[in-house]
Amino acid sequence: MVRIGPHTLYCADAYRLRPQLGFFDAEVMDPPYVIRTAGGGSFRKHRPYLDQIQQEGLDRGFDHKIINPLLCGSVVVFCHNDQLPGVSAYLNGLFHRFALCVWRKLTPMPVANKHYVPELELYFHAWNRGYHPEGSLADLKRVVECRSRALKDYAHPAVKPDEVMNKILRNVSGRTVIDPFMGTGSTGVAAIRAGKIFTGIEHNPKHFQTAIARISAAWEQANR
Template sequence: MTVPNRSASRRAAKPYSRMVTIGDATLYQGDAYEILHTLGWFDVLVMDPPYVIDMSGGGKFRADRKHFSEIEEEELDRGFDYSIINALMCGAVVVFCHNNQVPELSTFLNGSFERFTICAWHKSNPMPVANKSYQPDTEFYIHAWNRDFAVAGELADKKRHITTAVGKSDFDHPTVKPDAVMAKIITNVGGRSICDPFMGTGSTGVAAIMAGKRFVGIEKNPKHFATAVERLTAAHAEAERLAAEQEAA
């Protein structure tokens, strides 16, 4: 009797449940920790992974802040495994993080890449809360890179901060970053291939497509994955329209 080789079957199984190609973008539905290492080299990883956040408190205002509960339900307050950032498989990385993560994460990145800078997204209309600390008027992201993937863009693009308003997302996700923030980040990263292993609803991918970059995104939540497919499909159509107009001019 022939015994099936179960280990070989497992190795052959795809680590994702769905893959969608949209122009020069490829999206995978699944767990980034199982998928990313199978995809090879990327010039840049751009990610907004789960923060480490204490979601307790909020007092009498908690009921009005439904996104707090959404963050807990989607486990976006439990942090992430830094090992997903493999400096041997990318030239640079941009990582959003909670301010409490800055010391540990910056130390990790400083030991993995040649240079790094702490950048900030300043919110012009932060929530009027403090929870015995400071107002949440700033979110940090760390840009780390090796020599061949230095900060890109014109001098005016190379500020370490951007100020925009924050508002309710149209995409039913509690932590969507504004398009202007992601467009700045994509302007500042060197290289052409961009991967976002925590894609969410696809904000990084939209910015990458509009900048003419190759994009790969990974998202495990089926609802957010479907939204990302819709957003990137629309962005691809818009990029093609603009390119046709420019060619005809």
């Protein structure tokens, strides 16, 4: 466990640790995807991040039960395309209300592979009474548009852009935020910028070290 000011990072298994940490106002997660890492045709060599996704087991989905409406005021959960039906069915009736929101990538991979161009990443925001979305009218738009991060950023295949995370952290209500699948700490950086108190869990020690560095830098900058 590492403390950075009021923020706490754990290098641990989220399924074991998360229930022990109790209630947070907001749970923001970008969990492992359900994604086909094989195939890809002639463009496969331009998608080396798929190899890393497979090697790190980020293509095997996640146990939906980690989302517990008794342990959070609201949840934001990113869904890869093939996860939508399962996550949607799990959330059905679990929270007071929900919205499906979209990150539209301005520079999507130029592939379709017998499907559609992967220009959209979807996420659900579901909330209990009293934890409805916040922000200006511009913040409360369901679509956020920006480029993806460069693949070399932070040696992680799925780092979310600042624009997307800053918007989400302006939308979630309350002061305390947890990300049980923290990766390189993108949620934590945006949480600090939004003036919230962050807790993160990541089981991969390499990504955990990156998260410490990013969140320490964000905390230092916030206190300058």
